[in-house]
Amino acid sequence: MGLIKYWQEALAVARRILLELCRRQRSLFLWVMFPVFVLLLNGYILADQPQATVKEAFEAAAPMTLVGAALFFSCLGGTVATVVSEREQQTLKRLFLTPLSGLSYFFGIFLAHSCIGIGQTLLVYTSAAFLQARFNGSLWLGGLIVLLSIIAYVGLGFTLGTQIARRIEDVNALVAAFGVPLLMLGGAFVPLSFLPTPLREIAKYNPVYHMNEALTRVSAAGDGIEAIAPNLYFLTGFALLMVISSGFAYRQMLTLERRL
Amino acid sequence: MLRIEKLSKGYGDRAVLQDLSLAIAPGEIYGLLGPNGAGKTTTINIICNLLKADRGLVEIDGQPISSATQKLIGIAPQENLLYRSLTCRENLNFFARIYGLSRSTRLKQVSYCLEAVNLSDRANSPVETLSGGMQRRLSMAIALVHQPRLVILDEPTTGLDIEARYEIWELIRQLRHQGITVLLTTHLLEEAERLCQRIGILKGGKLLAEGTLTELQQHVPATEVALVKTPEEERAIDRALTHGFTPRRYGSDLAFWLPRAMELAEILECFRGIPLDSVCRQPVRLEHIYMEVTQFGAAP
Numbered sequence: 215m216g217l218i219k220y221w222q223e224a225l226a227v228a229r230r231i232l233l234e235l236c237r238r239q240r241s242l243f244l245w246v247m248f249p250v251f252v253l254l255l256n257g258y259i260l261a262d263q264p265q266a267t268v269k270e271a272f273e274a275a276a277p278m279t280l281v282g283a284a285l286f287f288s289c290l291g292g293t294v295a296t297v298v299s300e301r302e303q304q305t306l307k308r309l310f311l312t313p314l315s316g317l318s319y320f321f322g323i324f325l326a327h328s329c330i331g332i333g334q335t336l337l338v339y340t341s342a343a344f345l346q347a348r349f350n351g352s353l354w355l356g357g358l359i360v361l362l363s364i365i366a367y368v369g370l371g372f373t374l375g376t377q378i379a380r381r382i383e384d385v386n387a388l389v390a391a392f393g394v395p396l397l398m399l400g401g402a403f404v405p406l407s408f409l410p411t412p413l414r415e416i417a418k419y420n421p422v423y424h425m426n427e428a429l430t431r432v433s434a435a436g437d438g439i440e441a442i443a444p445n446l447y448f449l450t451g452f453a454l455l456m457v458i459s460s461g462f463a464y465r466q467m468l469t470l471e472r473r474l
Numbered sequence: 475m476l477r478i479e480k481l482s483k484g485y486g487d488r489a490v491l492q493d494l495s496l497a498i499a500p501g502e503i504y505g506l507l508g509p510n511g512a513g514k515t516t517t518i519n520i521i522c523n524l525l526k527a528d529r530g531l532v533e534i535d536g537q538p539i540s541s542a543t544q545k546l547i548g549i550a551p552q553e554n555l556l557y558r559s560l561t562c563r564e565n566l567n568f569f570a571r572i573y574g575l576s577r578s579t580r581l582k583q584v585s586y587c588l589e590a591v592n593l594s595d596r597a598n599s600p601v602e603t604l605s606g607g608m609q610r611r612l613s614m615a616i617a618l619v620h621q622p623r624l625v626i627l628d629e630p631t632t633g634l635d636i637e638a639r640y641e642i643w644e645l646i647r648q649l650r651h652q653g654i655t656v657l658l659t660t661h662l663l664e665e666a667e668r669l670c671q672r673i674g675i676l677k678g679g680k681l682l683a684e685g686t687l688t689e690l691q692q693h694v695p696a697t698e699v700a701l702v703k704t705p706e707e708e709r710a711i712d713r714a715l716t717h718g719f720t721p722r723r724y725g726s727d728l729a730f731w732l733p734r735a736m737e738l739a740e741i742l743e744c745f746r747g748i749p750l751d752s753v754c755r756q757p758v759r760l761e762h763i764y765m766e767v768t769q770f771g772a773a774p
Contacts, residue, residue, distance in 0.1 A: 223571070223572055223574075226572050227572075229568070230560070230568045233560060233564060235559060237559040250633045304555050305555050305557060308551065308555040308556075312569065312573060313572070313573065463702070472524050473525065474524065474551055474552075474628065
């Protein structure tokens, strides 16, 4: 009974977020266009390298575009925006008047962004498929990496949205300050092989690097779980840490916002 | 339905509620009045389990407040707090789902609430296209969607035009006919006078007076009040005192409590020789009682 309650509440929150997104048709269109553009740019940059074929270039470009750019902005940026806009419009206060639990609220946001993330995954790989790229590894393993990436991004976004961003304007500043360096160091826009050695060493502490590395090896090289185990451990640990952190962040937000 | 006993709450050295006790019967509309900072919102926060009291007891339908009693309460906050890009129906559906209503109950309740607040024809309109009055009605519908036993309306007509205000008043009367208990906070004394069966006046965290309008009138030593405009106010006050009138000031207005029912001619006779711009006689209303209680304290 308890689990059904959480599930129903989470589903209600997810449905509402997706409905709101569907109402903003311009945003929806941009969310669709953005990963396709980045994929094309990344793909053609990689295809320009010596001895690279278009097929190989897009097989390498798809994972970096997906975890490094698409999911980052939709799941992390989107989660920060969802929480901040609820705080700004004060609808969060109304939610606190209901029996909605923090866990359901977080899980609802995660569900909604998972739907967006899955949509973007299909979009990126379908677009890449038109350019001869194939997913060479295990689909289940690829799915697991995407799922862990979404959990990590939503958890981080939830923490940032509840702790740091107060207004919708803060979202841009946050994404620019934290996001762009992480993406650069994660190999989202520039392949990691282009980075100097010291930066490559630093990148190993960046979760985006591990998402990118794991998905690229599974998707482009067809590697199995043994080959990406270190990346998967890092990613799982980081995702777990972000979920715990968002739990604390939610509790702290309650003390500030749970008042009429 | 709602029982509050010796409720106290403070922030540091500042006491916000001091031994507040009140009870609201099922199906009653109870008005909680008081100036800003009187403790009304703190009381609502505690009833809604958003804030913990330092001492005292709050029971809803015989149950001490907890997360479980949140389902018994519906609240329409002062601001509408709606999802603006969603339609009226979508907003209601969302909150109905949060309250765990089954599909059939949800569909029934959403339609019922839309009809109850007269928004059926705007069910599929996004909230951002609705007028302020319509948004307030939707906010009330959300408060009702899960069939609460107690509805809290926090200043339900603040900021609305007169037409929208009448619509909300009619809606509150309908709640009473349906047997729903209502706790209403308002700054509009006319609103409390029109709607509430009993009224409590709160100041400094203490309930200074409580009762029906008739019972509250006992706090005022008169049944009528005369509003007098004169350039010689001091003379008028001296003269009024000799006739047993009690002078009061409401902002810049000078008023006198009349010790008995008097004709206008009789009042004018009392002020003979003093230049008067106008004299207006009116029955004692809630605003006079409120001013008396909040400025001079409750009569014993």
